[in-house]
Amino acid sequence: MAKNRKGNISRPALVLGGLTVVLLVLVLIFFSGGGREKVKRFVEANVPMPQAGAEGSAAVKTVTLFFLADADDLLHKETREIAAGPTAAEEAERALAELIKGSEKGLVSPLPPQTRVRQVFVGKDGVATVDFSRDIVEKFSYGSTMEISAVYAVVNTLTFNFKEVKRVVILVEGAEKETLGGHVDLSRAFLPDYSLVAK
Secondary structure, eight states: OOBOTTSOBOHHHHHHHHHHHHHHHHHHHIIIIITHHHHHHHHHHHSOOOOBOTTSSBOEEEEEEEEEOTTSSSEEEEEEEEEOOSOHHHHHHHHHHHHHHOOSSSOBOSSOTTOOEEEEEEOTTSEEEEEEOTHHHHTOOOOHHHHHHHHHHHHHHHHHHOTTOSEEEEEETTEEOSOSSSSSOOSSOBOOOGGGBOO
């Protein structure tokens, strides 16, 4: 800093030094958190929010599930709303979770309520691979009719609601299983069978 002839620091040099210190403090405050709120607001403003419906709620998709009835051995349709998007595979997982949860109209779910959908993968060839937890086998006693209903409740739910899905492969804990209960061969990809659905 400039000194006058007596060896003291001149007034302009003091002012300049003071301004430099203030500027440094402001810069430190900005980078240590003062500017964080502005950055946060900017980021939040640029993250796409879930699409809203007419009432401002998240977008939903109506799906048709297939349940059994006590009166016959046919599958019966029941509609349900699930959260829409972002991918068909995620929507398919939600639809199957609703199928497992059971009917809201007194119909019977052919899948054990403890069953979890571990993952759904939809390939470009139209094959959906569904991986269930072992509960689908261990928590239920399948007769031949119930086993067929369980398989086609899954298959028809996916093919009916998702145009990307043409056939369905069922896995248990990430591996192929011969059958769920000894009656239906699971080593193939299933096409839908709507002849099992009540008219």
